[in-house]
Amino acid sequence: xxxxxxxxxxxxxxxxxxxxTPSVVRAQDKVRWRMTNAYGPGAPFYSAGPxxxxxxxxxxxxxxxxxxxxxxxxxxxxxxxxxxxxxxRSGTIQMNxxxxxFWAGRSFAAQYFTTVPFGLNFAGQNAWLYHGGGIDLWxxxxxxxxxxxxxxxxxxxxxxxWYRDPITSVEDYKGLKMRIPGLAGRVYAELGVNVxxxxxxxxxxxxxxxxxxxxxxxxxxxxxxMGLHNAASHYYTTGWHEPQNTGELLINAKAxxxxxDDLKAIVRAAAQATTLESYSWSEAVNAEALExxxxxxxxxQHVLPDDIxxxxxxxxxxVLEEKAAADPTVKKVHDAFFDFKKKxxxxxxxxxxxxxxxxx
Amino acid sequence: xxxxxxxxxxxxxxxxxxxxTPSVVRAQDKVRWRMTNAYGPGAPFYSAGPxxxxxxxxxxxxxxxxxxxxxxxxxxxxxxxxxxxxxxRSGTIQMNxxxxxFWAGRSFAAQYFTTVPFGLNFAGQNAWLYHGGGIDLWxxxxxxxxxxxxxxxxxxxxxxxWYRDPITSVEDYKGLKMRIPGLAGRVYAELGVNVxxxxxxxxxxxxxxxxxxxxxxxxxxxxxxMGLHNAASHYYTTGWHEPQNTGELLINAKAxxxxxDDLKAIVRAAAQATTLESYSWSEAVNAEALExxxxxxxxxQHVLPDDIxxxxxxxxxxVLEEKAAADPTVKKVHDAFFDFKKKxxxxxxxxxxxxxxxxx
Numbered sequence: 001x002x003x004x005x006x007x008x009x010x011x012x013x014x015x016x017x018x019x020x021t022p023s024v025v026r027a028q029d030k031v032r033w034r035m036t037n038a039y040g041p042g043a044p045f046y047s048a049g050p051x052x053x054x055x056x057x058x059x060x061x062x063x064x065x066x067x068x069x070x071x072x073x074x075x076x077x078x079x080x081x082x083x084x085x086x087x088x089r090s091g092t093i094q095m096n097x098x099x100x101x102f103w104a105g106r107s108f109a110a111q112y113f114t115t116v117p118f119g120l121n122f123a124g125q126n127a128w129l130y131h132g133g134g135i136d137l138w139x140x141x142x143x144x145x146x147x148x149x150x151x152x153x154x155x156x157x158x159x160x161x162w163y164r165d166p167i168t169s170v171e172d173y174k175g176l177k178m179r180i181p182g183l184a185g186r187v188y189a190e191l192g193v194n195v196x197x198x199x200x201x202x203x204x205x206x207x208x209x210x211x212x213x214x215x216x217x218x219x220x221x222x223x224x225x226m227g228l229h230n231a232a233s234h235y236y237t238t239g240w241h242e243p244q245n246t247g248e249l250l251i252n253a254k255a256x257x258x259x260x261d262d263l264k265a266i267v268r269a270a271a272q273a274t275t276l277e278s279y280s281w282s283e284a285v286n287a288e289a290l291e292x293x294x295x296x297x298x299x300x301q302h303v304l305p306d307d308i309x310x311x312x313x314x315x316x317x318x319v320l321e322e323k324a325a326a327d328p329t330v331k332k333v334h335d336a337f338f339d340f341k342k343k344x345x346x347x348x349x350x351x352x353x354x355x356x357x358x359x360x
Numbered sequence: 361x362x363x364x365x366x367x368x369x370x371x372x373x374x375x376x377x378x379x380x381t382p383s384v385v386r387a388q389d390k391v392r393w394r395m396t397n398a399y400g401p402g403a404p405f406y407s408a409g410p411x412x413x414x415x416x417x418x419x420x421x422x423x424x425x426x427x428x429x430x431x432x433x434x435x436x437x438x439x440x441x442x443x444x445x446x447x448x449r450s451g452t453i454q455m456n457x458x459x460x461x462f463w464a465g466r467s468f469a470a471q472y473f474t475t476v477p478f479g480l481n482f483a484g485q486n487a488w489l490y491h492g493g494g495i496d497l498w499x500x501x502x503x504x505x506x507x508x509x510x511x512x513x514x515x516x517x518x519x520x521x522w523y524r525d526p527i528t529s530v531e532d533y534k535g536l537k538m539r540i541p542g543l544a545g546r547v548y549a550e551l552g553v554n555v556x557x558x559x560x561x562x563x564x565x566x567x568x569x570x571x572x573x574x575x576x577x578x579x580x581x582x583x584x585x586m587g588l589h590n591a592a593s594h595y596y597t598t599g600w601h602e603p604q605n606t607g608e609l610l611i612n613a614k615a616x617x618x619x620x621d622d623l624k625a626i627v628r629a630a631a632q633a634t635t636l637e638s639y640s641w642s643e644a645v646n647a648e649a650l651e652x653x654x655x656x657x658x659x660x661q662h663v664l665p666d667d668i669x670x671x672x673x674x675x676x677x678x679v680l681e682e683k684a685a686a687d688p689t690v691k692k693v694h695d696a697f698f699d700f701k702k703k704x705x706x707x708x709x710x711x712x713x714x715x716x717x718x719x720x
Binding site for chain 2: 239
């Protein structure tokens, strides 16, 4: 038996009592839940600090006067990083913090609730999720798995990434070795990029030693913390690949149904509040970090050339439309997402769009 | 004695018991508070619906299992529209929902916590408020009044407004009769605009009959609801005058100090959640309304010409710097706001700025 299976078996045993409790919790009962996390211990935003899963758990405790205590486990502390989906599904854990796109292997539709290349930014994604039917579709997707989900936090827009040498044309991507995960990696691969899937901790040494030529991680604050500016000096933007990134709070549906209404309201508000908290924090710390990187660390910031962005847009829609054509669930979510975007972008273009073009 | 004073005297009498209760509420006591509102009954966003003060009050009730009940009174239901500041200050009411810029007559510094022409948008303002020291300065301003404040909701960016005839140059503003309140009105006045301060309900008839030539209200959803497109067909954008608009939850400091910690946490989370809720809702309904106005109602949308925006920017900073020079409190808040903006706009320009320029 592998270590992973031993661990899982152990978990099932240890929470058997919790699973067999009556599904309705009385108003004065103390609720003790466990939340796992796809990200490791101590990572700002992802597991600790403003707007993080740990912050969320603390708020629930504070708001409920300690009546609901959610014990937070970072990746590896209770289960491995990406086993939260199965753990919550089976009911061994009540909650997991991650990103829905980690479950894109179960259904590609999960991608849309985290981020879509050339999709919606923070303003648009939250408008879609909260008031455009997005959260309902997310829950529909997870219904057969016996889970519900809601947005937990948001990084805002991300950076294209770090390059050892400047990029000037589409041809420069041929054979480039780049660390880039997920759907964006698929798009880069179509441009001839040699896509590398390195975990966070291996990015810096690989970039420094020239094992890779370029790397995407998050944004100025998180990237500086990892020291990426000490391995490459060209920092590119457009955020085409992740115009925002929504965290996912995944909850076992039976556990949720057993919560009293006041605790449900507390969990919902805490998750919504951390979404704003984390975005506000990210905007503030990214601003400080970018200024520092450019002023003090010799980083050169660049905007990806237009013809490269155009080509990536074409490839992205080829990939998305291929996925939608192959699966009715994906098509339903894809169409809902882009129908909303089409309506929203008229307003977005003349409102916030003009702010960034003419006012800022 | 005027009706207003009679009413005020009545209020003082009726809540004498509340004021004399011990300042520490026990954990199981039921807390009954009253919240007034500067906006009238039934107005979406401002007093009813997603992210409104009524929504906030409902969330607090839901989260506390009914242990904290906040009775919400729209303008005129308990006190007149703009008397919330004094009512909360005196302790006759525990909370008021409004915008801090209504109190700019007490201190012009209050302006910065609502909106600043050519200032911060939703992303920037919340970054400043929550993670750039903004809320601390807001509370410092109200300390001597015995009150605290926090953001309650947010309209997002607003529209420049409705014009009966197109605007092509700075000269077109000379003698133009326009409904535009507040600091923006001061800027327009410098351009020669005949500024009119009409309450919401009088805007439509005045614009329709030509008593005014132009009017600013909020954005597509709110403006359509008021029928402004039936009185003028040219709809201008840039949002220079209100790049976002933060609602204010004003709380009597003694009442706040008497709240148990769990209810404090609930109030804070409910206010933060409604900020995201209202912004997400506004983005969704404005998108739908703008599309409808342009597609079905014959509205022509325009961007304000660059030279006009440039001139308004000059005047705005003349006015702001004059106010800051005259008052050290204003200067402190002004400098903090624009120091933050200066740092943030480098990041904002290459991140969300590129999204609106190259990705959307």
